[in-house]
Amino acid sequence: MPRFADLGLPVPLVQALRRAGLETAFPIQAATVPDILAGRDVLGRAATGSGKTLAFGLPMLVRLTRAASAPRRPRGLVLAPTRELALQIETALDEPALALGLRLGTAVGGVPIARQAQRLDRGVDLLIATPGRLADLIAQGAAGLDAVRVVAVDEADHMAQLGFLDQVTALLDLLPANTQHLLFSATLDDAVDVLVRKYLRDPVLHAVDAESASNAEAAPDLLVPQDDPADQPSDTVTTARTPAPGGLESTPNITHHLLYLRKADKRAVVTEIAAREGRTLLFVRTQYGADKLARRLRESGIAAATLHGGKAQNQRTRTLAAFADGSAPVLVATDVAARGIHVDDISLVVHVDPPADPKDYLHRAGRTARAGATGTVITLVTADERETAEKLLRDAGIRPAHTEIRPGDRHLTDLTGARRPSGTPVPDPAAPAPPPRPRTDPGDHHRRSRPARSHSTRRNRHPR
Numbered sequence: 347m348p349r350f351a352d353l354g355l356p357v358p359l360v361q362a363l364r365r366a367g368l369e370t371a372f373p374i375q376a377a378t379v380p381d382i383l384a385g386r387d388v389l390g391r392a393a394t395g396s397g398k399t400l401a402f403g404l405p406m407l408v409r410l411t412r413a414a415s416a417p418r419r420p421r422g423l424v425l426a427p428t429r430e431l432a433l434q435i436e437t438a439l440d441e442p443a444l445a446l447g448l449r450l451g452t453a454v455g456g457v458p459i460a461r462q463a464q465r466l467d468r469g470v471d472l473l474i475a476t477p478g479r480l481a482d483l484i485a486q487g488a489a490g491l492d493a494v495r496v497v498a499v500d501e502a503d504h505m506a507q508l509g510f511l512d513q514v515t516a517l518l519d520l521l522p523a524n525t526q527h528l529l530f531s532a533t534l535d536d537a538v539d540v541l542v543r544k545y546l547r548d549p550v551l552h553a554v555d556a557e558s559a560s561n562a563e564a565a566p567d568l569l570v571p572q573d574d575p576a577d578q579p580s581d582t583v584t585t586a587r588t589p590a591p592g593g594l595e596s597t598p599n600i601t602h603h604l605l606y607l608r609k610a611d612k613r614a615v616v617t618e619i620a621a622r623e624g625r626t627l628l629f630v631r632t633q634y635g636a637d638k639l640a641r642r643l644r645e646s647g648i649a650a651a652t653l654h655g656g657k658a659q660n661q662r663t664r665t666l667a668a669f670a671d672g673s674a675p676v677l678v679a680t681d682v683a684a685r686g687i688h689v690d691d692i693s694l695v696v697h698v699d700p701p702a703d704p705k706d707y708l709h710r711a712g713r714t715a716r717a718g719a720t721g722t723v724i725t726l727v728t729a730d731e732r733e734t735a736e737k738l739l740r741d742a743g744i745r746p747a748h749t750e751i752r753p754g755d756r757h758l759t760d761l762t763g764a765r766r767p768s769g770t771p772v773p774d775p776a777a778p779a780p781p782p783r784p785r786t787d788p789g790d791h792h793r794r795s796r797p798a799r800s801h802s803t804r805r806n807r808h809p810r
Contacts, residue, residue: 347371353379355404356411362445363404372397377552379405382496382528387546390530391553398530399688402498403439406472409496409526411446415471419493420451422472423521425480425514427504429454429659430666432474434688435500439472448472453479453489456659463488477505477513484520491520498528499541506537507705518545532712533705599715602746603724603761604735612726613642614753615764616698619724620648620676622763624693625669628678629710631699639698640678640774647768650676651776653687665776674775681706687713694762697725700735704742724762 349369351360353376363369371379374392381388382405392398403424410422426432432454443450451470453462455478462479466489473480473489483489497518499505505514518527518541527545531538534553542549607615620626620643630636633654643650651665651674668674670689679687681701692714701707707725714721725746727735739746751758758764 347373348376350375350404354383355379356408356446358445359404359408359442362441366441368400372401373554374398374552375401375404377554378402378550381550381552382406382526383408385409385526387527387549388529389534389542389546389549389551390528391532391534391551392530396554398500399435399438400442402500402528402530403435404442406496406498406528407439407443407446407448410448410471415449415469416493417469418466418488419490420466420470420473421493421495423491423494423497424472424474425477425497425499425505425517426474427476427501427508427510428682429456429476430662430682430687431501432476433663435474439474443472450474453483454659455479456662459483459486459488477510477517480517481513484517491517492522494521494525496526496528497521498530500530502529502531502538502541503533503535503705504531504709506535506540511537511540514541515544532709599720600711601720601722602711602739602744603722604727604739604746604748605724605751605758606727606729606732606749607751609728609730611753612698612728615726615751615758616696617643617646617648617767618753618758618764619694619696619762620650621646621765621767622694624675624763625672625689625691626676626694626696627687627692627713628676628696628698629701630678630680633680635699636678636680640676643676643678643767644774645771647770647772648676649674649772649775650678651774652678653682654680655682660778661776664778668776681710688716689713690716691719692716693721695721695723696762697723700725700727700731700738704738707738707742707744722762 347370350363350371353371373396374390375397378388378390378401382402388402390398390401392401406422406424413421415421424432424435426435432452436450436452439450448471449469451462451465451473453473453475455476459479459482463483463486466473466483480489484491499514505511527547529538529541529546616628616639620628628639630639633656636652636654640650640652651668653662653665657665665674665677666687666689669677695711695714697707697710701710711723714723725735725739749757
């Protein structure tokens with residue numbers, strides 16, 4: 347694969363990437379960067395974890411150089427479905443933006459809107475936003491989109507799945523007619539096609555399948571097959587590999603397993619798996635279920651944290667930080683995390699509750715085996731879930747291994763590293779730190795520890 351230096355990026359940006367240990371471009375980056383730099387509209391599909399953020403972010407930054415942004419009028423815009431994804435995009439682009447002298451800003455829910463308005467008032471070159479919060483800022487007059495030169499919609503299919511499509515189209519309608527449009531997603535379906543047909547002009551389509559994303563010798567320009575050749579963008583190259591049904595993809599670096607167990611054994615099995623070494627992600631169906639499972643794991647001696655939509659932004663930020671730095675090696679999450687978590691070295695993903703549909707399965711699974719690493723995905727299946735779970739994996743194009751397990755099984759240990767927990771309760775690793783205790787003078791403490799005797803006490807001890 348080519349190096350970033352070969353893609354037409356400016357020297358200061360290449361040097362910043364090199365300082366971060368990045369020299370060779372991933373396939374989706376090698377495919378899209380030149381076209382975005384040339385000003386083309388781009389439609390990109392690649393497996394999650396394949397480097398989409400830098401694929402659109404780096405050339406967007408280059409397109410915004412050699413000009414200044416006015417207060418409240420960003421010149422670049424990235425729309426993301428979740429606050430976690432928006433903040434992680436900002437983190438990924440922070441050093442490259444600094445190298446080019448550009449200013450980033452975020453507009454997401456869960457944090458004070460006044461602070462974001464103040465940041466926009468100082469001038470932002472590239473704004474990374476969730477649709478709802480950006481709409482609020484525009485309604486307050488704190489942001490305008492009439493100066494945007496290039497916009498990227500990230501995880502477009504998840505936008506539609508969350509019901510954000512109307513908000514996204516309303517925002518895109520506010521952009522100037524000559525704005526460059528970029529649309530990136532792990533899957534391309536009918537909902538995404540609405541955005542493609544309405545906003546992308548003569549787009550170049552780059553789709554990198556999972557096999558190519560993990561193979562440094564794969565061709566960078568690939569195409570998702572279309573039903574009607576007349577509907578294809580003008581510039582495309584077709585891959586010979588047929589994707590899974592519905593355009594869904596799974597990386598070959600992941601091994602998938604269906605583990606059949608008795609409902610009465612499920613709690614013990616989950617606890618043994620969570621006690622393993624390594625970063626582990628457990629998916630459950632509900633917020634209540636996530637909180638309950640994490641609490642039980644901590645009572646068993648496992649430092650587990652919780653992430654779901656019911657958490658405030660500061661709680662979610664602490665949780666992701668604890669998961670990333672290893673102080674919380676186990677994260678229990680709902681599907682809000684399937685697209686919002688971009689943490690390396692997640693070696694095991696566990697579907698404690700099987701997901702609702704094939705897309706949810708693949709996006710959950712995509713949290714492991716990122717950036718060419720390997721990973722394991724297991725789904726715990728009770729007797730009443732067996733038929734539904736097997737059909738779901740068939741629809742996702744997955745051929746898992748099937749195994750009957752019970753607590754303490756040697757096969758469970760070999761597969762996941764499961765082990766018996768310590769049984770000593772541990773605190774919530776994502777809880778806020780207690781406020782510091784005020785410092786006192788030791789002499790003051792000594793004096794306070796000797797209560798003064800009352801006059802009545804002295805009279806009783808020394809009667810007249």
